[in-house]
Amino acid sequence: MQVLDKRYKKNPDIVFRKIAEESILVPISNNVGDLQSIYTLNEVASRIWELIDPEISLTRIRDKLAEEFDVSVKEAEQDLKEFLDNLLRIKGIEEV
Amino acid sequence: MDCRPLVKIPYSKFSQKIHSKVKKDRTPICGTIELTFRCNMGCVHCYCLHDIKEKELSFKEISRLLDEIAASGCLWLLITGGEPLLRKDFLDIYGYAKNKGMIITLFTNATLVTDYIADYLREYPPFRIEVSIYGASKETHEKITGVPGSFKECLKGIDILRERKLPLSLKTMVMNLNFDEVRSMEKFAQDLGLSFRLDTGINPRLDGCKEPCKFRVLPSQVVELDFASYKRAQELRQFCEQFWGGTGSDNLYICGAGVNSFNIDPYGYLTVCEMSRAQSFSLLKNSFKEVWYDRVPEVLSRKCSSDYRCNSCELISLCGQCPGWGQLENSDPQKPVEYLCKVAHLRAEALGLIKPAVY
Numbered sequence: 519m520q521v522l523d524k525r526y527k528k529n530p531d532i533v534f535r536k537i538a539e540e541s542i543l544v545p546i547s548n549n550v551g552d553l554q555s556i557y558t559l560n561e562v563a564s565r566i567w568e569l570i571d572p573e574i575s576l577t578r579i580r581d582k583l584a585e586e587f588d589v590s591v592k593e594a595e596q597d598l599k600e601f602l603d604n605l606l607r608i609k610g611i612e613e614v
Numbered sequence: 615m616d617c618r619p620l621v622k623i624p625y626s627k628f629s630q631k632i633h634s635k636v637k638k639d640r641t642p643i644c645g646t647i648e649l650t651f652r653c654n655m656g657c658v659h660c661y662c663l664h665d666i667k668e669k670e671l672s673f674k675e676i677s678r679l680l681d682e683i684a685a686s687g688c689l690w691l692l693i694t695g696g697e698p699l700l701r702k703d704f705l706d707i708y709g710y711a712k713n714k715g716m717i718i719t720l721f722t723n724a725t726l727v728t729d730y731i732a733d734y735l736r737e738y739p740p741f742r743i744e745v746s747i748y749g750a751s752k753e754t755h756e757k758i759t760g761v762p763g764s765f766k767e768c769l770k771g772i773d774i775l776r777e778r779k780l781p782l783s784l785k786t787m788v789m790n791l792n793f794d795e796v797r798s799m800e801k802f803a804q805d806l807g808l809s810f811r812l813d814t815g816i817n818p819r820l821d822g823c824k825e826p827c828k829f830r831v832l833p834s835q836v837v838e839l840d841f842a843s844y845k846r847a848q849e850l851r852q853f854c855e856q857f858w859g860g861t862g863s864d865n866l867y868i869c870g871a872g873v874n875s876f877n878i879d880p881y882g883y884l885t886v887c888e889m890s891r892a893q894s895f896s897l898l899k900n901s902f903k904e905v906w907y908d909r910v911p912e913v914l915s916r917k918c919s920s921d922y923r924c925n926s927c928e929l930i931s932l933c934g935q936c937p938g939w940g941q942l943e944n945s946d947p948q949k950p951v952e953y954l955c956k957v958a959h960l961r962a963e964a965l966g967l968i969k970p971a972v973y
Contacts (some may be wrong), residue, residue: 555624556625558623597619
Protein backbone atom coordinates (compact mmCIF):
# COMPACT_ATOMS: atom_id res chain seq x y z
CA MET A 519 0.00 0.00 0.00
CA GLN A 520 1.31 3.40 -0.97
CA VAL A 521 1.69 6.08 1.73
CA LEU A 522 -0.72 8.37 -0.06
CA ASP A 523 -3.43 5.72 0.02
CA LYS A 524 -3.50 5.85 3.80
CA ARG A 525 -5.80 8.02 5.89
CA TYR A 526 -5.05 9.48 9.27
CA LYS A 527 -6.87 10.96 12.21
CA LYS A 528 -5.50 13.41 14.75
CA ASN A 529 -4.74 12.31 18.28
CA PRO A 530 -7.08 14.32 20.55
CA ASP A 531 -4.32 14.35 23.19
CA ILE A 532 -2.31 16.88 21.23
CA VAL A 533 -3.84 20.32 20.76
CA PHE A 534 -3.18 22.67 17.86
CA ARG A 535 -2.95 26.38 18.75
CA LYS A 536 -2.16 29.55 16.83
CA ILE A 537 -0.69 32.20 19.10
CA ALA A 538 0.96 35.41 17.92
CA GLU A 539 1.46 33.99 14.43
CA GLU A 540 3.09 30.86 15.85
CA SER A 541 1.44 27.53 15.12
CA ILE A 542 2.07 25.03 17.87
CA LEU A 543 1.08 21.57 19.02
CA VAL A 544 0.69 21.15 22.77
CA PRO A 545 0.75 17.57 24.10
CA ILE A 546 -1.75 17.21 26.93
CA SER A 547 -1.45 13.60 28.01
CA ASN A 548 1.24 11.13 28.87
CA ASN A 549 0.73 9.04 25.76
CA VAL A 550 1.75 11.65 23.23
CA GLY A 551 4.93 13.59 22.55
CA ASP A 552 7.07 15.10 25.24
CA LEU A 553 5.04 16.87 27.91
CA GLN A 554 7.84 19.27 28.80
CA SER A 555 7.93 20.58 25.25
CA ILE A 556 5.91 22.35 22.64
CA TYR A 557 6.10 21.56 18.95
CA THR A 558 6.24 24.48 16.55
CA LEU A 559 4.98 24.06 13.00
CA ASN A 560 6.06 25.91 9.90
CA GLU A 561 3.47 27.35 7.56
CA VAL A 562 3.13 24.26 5.39
CA ALA A 563 2.96 21.91 8.37
CA SER A 564 0.34 24.14 9.97
CA ARG A 565 -1.82 23.88 6.84
CA ILE A 566 -1.32 20.11 6.63
CA TRP A 567 -2.48 19.77 10.27
CA GLU A 568 -5.62 21.73 9.42
CA LEU A 569 -6.29 19.47 6.47
CA ILE A 570 -5.70 16.11 8.16
CA ASP A 571 -9.03 14.34 8.33
CA PRO A 572 -10.00 10.67 7.91
CA GLU A 573 -12.44 11.83 5.21
CA ILE A 574 -9.74 13.52 3.13
CA SER A 575 -7.24 11.47 1.17
CA LEU A 576 -3.55 12.34 1.38
CA THR A 577 -3.50 12.72 -2.40
CA ARG A 578 -6.07 15.48 -2.07
CA ILE A 579 -4.07 17.13 0.72
CA ARG A 580 -0.93 16.96 -1.44
CA ASP A 581 -2.70 18.55 -4.40
CA LYS A 582 -4.17 21.29 -2.23
CA LEU A 583 -0.69 22.10 -0.85
CA ALA A 584 0.79 22.26 -4.33
CA GLU A 585 -1.97 24.64 -5.39
CA GLU A 586 -2.00 26.87 -2.28
CA PHE A 587 1.77 27.17 -1.90
CA ASP A 588 2.47 27.24 -5.65
CA VAL A 589 4.96 24.35 -5.56
CA SER A 590 5.29 21.21 -7.61
CA VAL A 591 3.27 18.13 -6.68
CA LYS A 592 6.57 16.37 -5.99
CA GLU A 593 7.69 19.02 -3.52
CA ALA A 594 4.29 19.06 -1.84
CA GLU A 595 4.37 15.28 -1.49
CA GLN A 596 7.82 15.42 0.04
CA ASP A 597 6.73 18.03 2.62
CA LEU A 598 3.60 16.06 3.40
CA LYS A 599 5.48 12.78 3.91
CA GLU A 600 8.12 14.42 6.10
CA PHE A 601 5.54 16.02 8.35
CA LEU A 602 3.45 12.86 8.61
CA ASP A 603 6.59 10.96 9.58
CA ASN A 604 7.29 13.50 12.32
CA LEU A 605 3.71 13.33 13.56
CA LEU A 606 3.71 9.53 13.65
CA ARG A 607 6.91 9.56 15.68
CA ILE A 608 5.28 11.66 18.44
CA LYS A 609 1.93 9.82 18.06
CA GLY A 610 0.26 13.03 16.95
CA ILE A 611 -1.76 11.09 14.35
CA GLU A 612 -2.84 7.51 13.81
CA GLU A 613 -3.84 5.56 10.75
CA VAL A 614 -7.52 4.80 10.34
CA MET B 615 13.52 30.88 10.28
CA ASP B 616 13.40 27.15 10.84
CA CYS B 617 12.13 25.37 7.73
CA ARG B 618 11.68 22.00 9.41
CA PRO B 619 7.97 21.15 9.57
CA LEU B 620 7.92 20.18 13.24
CA VAL B 621 10.37 21.44 15.84
CA LYS B 622 10.40 20.36 19.48
CA ILE B 623 11.11 23.24 21.88
CA PRO B 624 11.24 23.02 25.69
CA TYR B 625 8.61 25.22 27.41
CA SER B 626 11.19 27.61 28.80
CA LYS B 627 12.76 28.28 25.40
CA PHE B 628 9.40 28.70 23.75
CA SER B 629 8.44 31.12 26.53
CA GLN B 630 11.47 33.32 25.77
CA LYS B 631 10.77 33.13 22.06
CA ILE B 632 7.10 34.05 22.22
CA HIS B 633 7.23 36.73 24.94
CA SER B 634 8.96 39.31 22.77
CA LYS B 635 6.42 38.64 20.02
CA VAL B 636 3.30 38.92 22.18
CA LYS B 637 4.28 42.15 23.92
CA LYS B 638 3.58 44.49 21.05
CA ASP B 639 0.05 43.28 20.37
CA ARG B 640 -0.83 42.67 24.06
CA THR B 641 -1.62 38.96 23.61
CA PRO B 642 -2.89 37.75 27.02
CA ILE B 643 -0.57 34.78 27.09
CA CYS B 644 -0.41 34.32 30.90
CA GLY B 645 -3.54 34.06 32.98
CA THR B 646 -4.53 33.29 36.54
CA ILE B 647 -7.91 31.93 37.51
CA GLU B 648 -8.95 31.84 41.15
CA LEU B 649 -11.54 29.08 41.19
CA THR B 650 -12.74 29.88 44.71
CA PHE B 651 -11.81 31.98 47.72
CA ARG B 652 -13.09 29.19 49.98
CA CYS B 653 -10.43 27.24 51.81
CA ASN B 654 -10.29 24.34 54.24
CA MET B 655 -7.40 26.10 56.03
CA GLY B 656 -7.57 29.34 57.99
CA CYS B 657 -4.08 30.70 57.41
CA VAL B 658 -3.30 33.78 59.46
CA HIS B 659 -1.67 35.62 56.56
CA CYS B 660 -4.20 34.88 53.84
CA TYR B 661 -5.24 37.82 51.66
CA CYS B 662 -8.43 36.24 50.35
CA LEU B 663 -11.88 37.26 51.53
CA HIS B 664 -13.83 34.28 52.80
CA ASP B 665 -17.24 35.76 53.60
CA ILE B 666 -18.26 37.04 50.20
CA LYS B 667 -21.92 36.56 49.36
CA GLU B 668 -21.40 36.62 45.59
CA LYS B 669 -21.97 33.43 43.66
CA GLU B 670 -18.90 31.63 42.35
CA LEU B 671 -18.72 31.02 38.64
CA SER B 672 -20.44 27.83 37.50
CA PHE B 673 -18.66 25.21 35.42
CA LYS B 674 -20.59 26.43 32.39
CA GLU B 675 -19.44 30.01 32.96
CA ILE B 676 -15.85 28.94 33.57
CA SER B 677 -15.77 26.80 30.45
CA ARG B 678 -17.06 29.76 28.41
CA LEU B 679 -14.27 31.92 29.89
CA LEU B 680 -11.69 29.25 29.14
CA ASP B 681 -12.91 29.13 25.53
CA GLU B 682 -12.53 32.90 25.32
CA ILE B 683 -9.12 33.20 26.91
CA ALA B 684 -7.77 30.33 24.79
CA ALA B 685 -9.14 31.99 21.66
CA SER B 686 -7.37 35.20 22.73
CA GLY B 687 -4.02 33.42 23.06
CA CYS B 688 -3.73 32.37 26.70
CA LEU B 689 -1.15 29.58 26.89
CA TRP B 690 0.08 29.57 30.49
CA LEU B 691 -2.70 29.30 33.04
CA LEU B 692 -2.33 29.34 36.81
CA ILE B 693 -5.19 27.65 38.66
CA THR B 694 -5.36 28.79 42.26
CA GLY B 695 -7.73 29.78 45.04
CA GLY B 696 -8.51 29.77 47.99
CA GLU B 697 -8.10 26.06 47.69
CA PRO B 698 -9.05 25.06 44.13
CA LEU B 699 -9.54 21.40 45.03
CA LEU B 700 -12.49 22.39 47.20
CA ARG B 701 -14.53 22.77 44.04
CA LYS B 702 -16.35 19.53 43.35
CA ASP B 703 -15.96 20.20 39.63
CA PHE B 704 -12.21 20.87 39.91
CA LEU B 705 -11.23 18.03 37.58
CA ASP B 706 -13.88 19.02 35.04
CA ILE B 707 -12.46 22.55 34.97
CA TYR B 708 -8.85 21.35 34.92
CA GLY B 709 -9.58 18.85 32.13
CA TYR B 710 -11.42 21.50 30.12
CA ALA B 711 -8.46 23.87 30.34
CA LYS B 712 -6.06 21.06 29.36
CA ASN B 713 -8.19 20.25 26.34
CA LYS B 714 -7.92 23.87 25.23
CA GLY B 715 -4.14 23.32 25.05
CA MET B 716 -3.23 25.44 28.04
CA ILE B 717 -0.10 24.77 30.06
CA ILE B 718 -1.25 24.64 33.64
CA THR B 719 0.32 25.42 36.98
CA LEU B 720 -1.69 24.44 40.03
CA PHE B 721 -1.39 25.99 43.50
CA THR B 722 -2.80 23.82 46.28
CA ASN B 723 -2.34 23.04 49.95
CA ALA B 724 -2.39 19.32 48.96
CA THR B 725 -4.67 18.30 51.85
CA LEU B 726 -7.52 17.36 49.50
CA VAL B 727 -5.43 15.40 47.00
CA THR B 728 -6.87 11.91 46.61
CA ASP B 729 -5.63 8.91 44.64
CA TYR B 730 -8.38 9.59 42.11
CA ILE B 731 -7.33 13.21 41.59
CA ALA B 732 -3.64 12.30 41.46
CA ASP B 733 -4.31 9.53 38.92
CA TYR B 734 -6.12 11.99 36.69
CA LEU B 735 -3.26 14.49 37.03
CA ARG B 736 -0.83 11.68 36.18
CA GLU B 737 -2.76 10.99 32.98
CA TYR B 738 -3.07 14.67 32.08
CA PRO B 739 -0.14 16.27 33.89
CA PRO B 740 0.14 19.95 34.72
CA PHE B 741 3.31 21.86 33.99
CA ARG B 742 3.84 22.30 37.71
CA ILE B 743 2.11 21.78 41.05
CA GLU B 744 3.18 24.08 43.86
CA VAL B 745 2.28 23.03 47.38
CA SER B 746 2.47 25.45 50.29
CA ILE B 747 3.95 24.27 53.55
CA TYR B 748 4.15 26.56 56.54
CA GLY B 749 6.53 24.78 58.86
CA ALA B 750 8.87 21.86 59.23
CA SER B 751 6.93 20.82 62.32
CA LYS B 752 3.28 20.06 62.95
CA GLU B 753 3.12 22.77 65.64
CA THR B 754 4.35 25.59 63.43
CA HIS B 755 2.43 24.55 60.32
CA GLU B 756 -0.82 24.26 62.24
CA LYS B 757 -0.24 27.48 64.20
CA ILE B 758 -0.44 29.17 60.80
CA THR B 759 -3.21 27.13 59.16
CA GLY B 760 -5.27 27.01 62.34
CA VAL B 761 -6.42 23.49 61.47
CA PRO B 762 -5.41 20.52 63.67
CA GLY B 763 -4.24 17.57 61.57
CA SER B 764 -3.49 19.76 58.52
CA PHE B 765 0.26 19.03 58.62
CA LYS B 766 -0.30 15.29 58.35
CA GLU B 767 -2.89 15.77 55.59
CA CYS B 768 -0.51 18.02 53.67
CA LEU B 769 2.33 15.50 53.89
CA LYS B 770 -0.05 12.74 52.80
CA GLY B 771 -1.04 14.80 49.75
CA ILE B 772 2.61 15.44 48.92
CA ASP B 773 3.30 11.69 49.10
CA ILE B 774 0.38 10.88 46.81
CA LEU B 775 1.64 13.37 44.23
CA ARG B 776 5.23 12.17 44.53
CA GLU B 777 4.22 8.54 44.06
CA ARG B 778 2.92 9.55 40.61
CA LYS B 779 6.11 11.46 39.86
CA LEU B 780 4.11 14.61 39.19
CA PRO B 781 6.07 17.85 38.64
CA LEU B 782 5.86 19.01 42.23
CA SER B 783 7.60 21.78 44.11
CA LEU B 784 7.20 23.18 47.61
CA LYS B 785 7.04 26.78 48.75
CA THR B 786 6.44 28.73 51.89
CA MET B 787 5.36 32.16 53.00
CA VAL B 788 7.95 33.23 55.53
CA MET B 789 6.44 34.75 58.65
CA ASN B 790 7.56 35.62 62.14
CA LEU B 791 5.82 32.38 63.15
CA ASN B 792 7.98 30.12 60.96
CA PHE B 793 11.16 32.09 60.28
CA ASP B 794 13.21 29.72 62.45
CA GLU B 795 12.08 26.72 60.38
CA VAL B 796 12.86 28.04 56.89
CA ARG B 797 16.10 26.10 56.63
CA SER B 798 14.43 22.92 57.87
CA MET B 799 11.64 23.33 55.31
CA GLU B 800 14.21 23.81 52.58
CA LYS B 801 16.04 20.68 53.71
CA PHE B 802 12.78 18.75 53.88
CA ALA B 803 12.13 19.64 50.22
CA GLN B 804 15.71 18.80 49.23
CA ASP B 805 15.49 15.40 50.94
CA LEU B 806 12.39 14.65 48.88
CA GLY B 807 14.17 15.78 45.72
CA LEU B 808 11.80 18.72 45.28
CA SER B 809 12.58 22.32 44.50
CA PHE B 810 11.67 24.91 47.10
CA ARG B 811 10.99 28.61 47.01
CA LEU B 812 10.08 31.14 49.62
CA ASP B 813 8.19 34.38 49.66
CA THR B 814 8.32 37.08 52.31
CA GLY B 815 5.79 39.41 50.75
CA ILE B 816 2.76 39.38 53.00
CA ASN B 817 0.24 41.96 51.88
CA PRO B 818 -2.97 43.21 53.49
CA ARG B 819 -6.22 41.37 52.87
CA LEU B 820 -8.14 42.30 49.76
CA ASP B 821 -10.49 44.45 51.86
CA GLY B 822 -7.47 46.41 53.12
CA CYS B 823 -7.43 44.75 56.58
CA LYS B 824 -3.85 44.79 57.82
CA GLU B 825 -4.15 41.84 60.19
CA PRO B 826 -1.94 39.60 57.93
CA CYS B 827 0.86 42.22 58.08
CA LYS B 828 1.35 41.46 61.77
CA PHE B 829 3.04 38.26 60.68
CA ARG B 830 5.69 39.85 58.46
CA VAL B 831 9.29 39.14 59.27
CA LEU B 832 11.58 42.13 59.89
CA PRO B 833 13.09 43.76 56.79
CA SER B 834 16.52 42.69 58.07
CA GLN B 835 15.29 39.08 58.17
CA VAL B 836 14.15 39.33 54.55
CA VAL B 837 17.68 40.35 53.57
CA GLU B 838 19.17 37.66 55.81
CA LEU B 839 17.20 35.10 53.80
CA ASP B 840 18.19 36.72 50.49
CA PHE B 841 21.85 36.19 51.28
CA ALA B 842 21.54 32.88 53.11
CA SER B 843 21.24 31.17 49.75
CA TYR B 844 23.84 31.65 47.04
CA LYS B 845 21.20 31.08 44.38
CA ARG B 846 18.79 33.66 45.80
CA ALA B 847 21.58 36.22 46.26
CA GLN B 848 22.72 35.68 42.67
CA GLU B 849 19.20 36.08 41.35
CA LEU B 850 18.82 39.31 43.29
CA ARG B 851 22.16 40.62 42.00
CA GLN B 852 21.32 39.76 38.40
CA PHE B 853 17.85 41.27 38.62
CA CYS B 854 19.28 44.41 40.16
CA GLU B 855 21.98 44.73 37.50
CA GLN B 856 19.40 44.32 34.77
CA PHE B 857 16.88 46.83 36.12
CA TRP B 858 19.00 49.21 38.24
CA GLY B 859 17.84 52.81 38.21
CA GLY B 860 14.48 54.50 37.94
CA THR B 861 12.11 53.41 35.22
CA GLY B 862 12.05 56.80 33.51
CA SER B 863 8.41 56.16 32.74
CA ASP B 864 5.44 58.27 33.80
CA ASN B 865 3.14 55.26 33.61
CA LEU B 866 1.78 53.99 36.89
CA TYR B 867 1.88 50.39 35.70
CA ILE B 868 5.37 49.41 34.61
CA CYS B 869 5.18 45.62 34.95
CA GLY B 870 3.57 43.13 32.57
CA ALA B 871 0.18 43.24 34.32
CA GLY B 872 -2.53 43.87 31.79
CA VAL B 873 -0.01 43.73 28.95
CA ASN B 874 0.37 39.96 28.64
CA SER B 875 -1.17 38.75 31.90
CA PHE B 876 -4.47 38.94 33.74
CA ASN B 877 -6.31 37.62 36.77
CA ILE B 878 -9.87 36.30 36.98
CA ASP B 879 -11.48 36.02 40.43
CA PRO B 880 -14.01 33.38 41.53
CA TYR B 881 -16.92 35.67 40.62
CA GLY B 882 -15.84 36.40 37.06
CA TYR B 883 -14.13 39.75 37.51
CA LEU B 884 -10.99 40.43 35.53
CA THR B 885 -8.20 42.52 37.01
CA VAL B 886 -4.75 43.19 35.60
CA CYS B 887 -3.19 41.12 38.38
CA GLU B 888 -4.01 39.47 41.69
CA MET B 889 -2.82 42.51 43.68
CA SER B 890 -4.31 45.36 41.75
CA ARG B 891 -8.07 44.98 42.11
CA ALA B 892 -9.28 48.55 42.43
CA GLN B 893 -10.49 48.40 38.83
CA SER B 894 -12.21 45.16 37.94
CA PHE B 895 -14.35 44.22 34.96
CA SER B 896 -17.14 41.67 34.86
CA LEU B 897 -16.64 38.89 32.36
CA LEU B 898 -20.23 37.84 32.85
CA LYS B 899 -21.47 41.08 31.34
CA ASN B 900 -18.78 41.45 28.67
CA SER B 901 -16.67 39.10 26.62
CA PHE B 902 -13.00 38.63 27.51
CA LYS B 903 -11.98 40.32 24.25
CA GLU B 904 -14.13 43.39 24.97
CA VAL B 905 -12.68 43.74 28.45
CA TRP B 906 -9.12 43.03 27.42
CA TYR B 907 -8.96 45.34 24.41
CA ASP B 908 -11.48 48.06 25.35
CA ARG B 909 -11.32 48.39 29.14
CA VAL B 910 -7.92 47.22 30.39
CA PRO B 911 -6.04 49.87 28.37
CA GLU B 912 -7.79 52.48 30.58
CA VAL B 913 -5.97 50.96 33.56
CA LEU B 914 -2.64 50.82 31.75
CA SER B 915 -2.91 54.41 30.57
CA ARG B 916 -2.93 55.77 34.11
CA LYS B 917 -0.09 58.19 34.66
CA CYS B 918 1.62 58.75 37.97
CA SER B 919 1.45 62.13 39.64
CA SER B 920 4.48 64.41 39.68
CA ASP B 921 5.17 63.66 43.36
CA TYR B 922 5.16 59.87 42.87
CA ARG B 923 8.68 58.90 43.83
CA CYS B 924 8.87 55.16 43.10
CA ASN B 925 9.35 55.39 39.32
CA SER B 926 12.43 57.59 39.74
CA CYS B 927 13.83 55.63 42.69
CA GLU B 928 17.08 53.85 41.83
CA LEU B 929 16.15 50.99 44.13
CA ILE B 930 12.89 50.05 42.43
CA SER B 931 14.31 46.75 41.21
CA LEU B 932 14.98 45.74 44.80
CA CYS B 933 11.64 46.47 46.45
CA GLY B 934 8.60 44.94 44.76
CA GLN B 935 6.52 48.08 45.16
CA CYS B 936 3.57 48.19 42.80
CA PRO B 937 0.34 50.19 42.49
CA GLY B 938 -1.68 47.18 43.65
CA TRP B 939 0.31 46.81 46.84
CA GLY B 940 0.19 50.57 47.47
CA GLN B 941 -3.59 50.49 47.11
CA LEU B 942 -3.97 47.58 49.52
CA GLU B 943 -1.55 48.95 52.09
CA ASN B 944 -2.24 52.68 51.91
CA SER B 945 -5.49 52.98 49.94
CA ASP B 946 -3.37 54.89 47.42
CA PRO B 947 -1.66 53.17 44.46
CA GLN B 948 1.02 55.87 44.41
CA LYS B 949 1.95 55.79 48.08
CA PRO B 950 5.06 53.69 48.70
CA VAL B 951 4.79 50.69 51.00
CA GLU B 952 7.18 51.60 53.79
CA TYR B 953 8.01 47.98 54.59
CA LEU B 954 9.15 47.40 50.99
CA CYS B 955 11.22 50.60 51.05
CA LYS B 956 13.07 49.38 54.13
CA VAL B 957 13.74 46.00 52.52
CA ALA B 958 15.02 47.66 49.35
CA HIS B 959 17.41 49.94 51.25
CA LEU B 960 18.80 47.05 53.27
CA ARG B 961 19.23 44.99 50.10
CA ALA B 962 21.07 47.86 48.41
CA GLU B 963 23.35 48.21 51.46
CA ALA B 964 24.06 44.48 51.45
CA LEU B 965 24.89 44.60 47.75
CA GLY B 966 27.21 47.56 48.36
CA LEU B 967 25.13 49.85 46.15
CA ILE B 968 24.50 52.46 48.82
CA LYS B 969 26.21 53.31 52.09
CA PRO B 970 24.55 52.06 55.28
CA ALA B 971 22.18 54.64 56.73
CA VAL B 972 23.35 56.37 59.90
CA TYR B 973 20.63 56.38 62.53
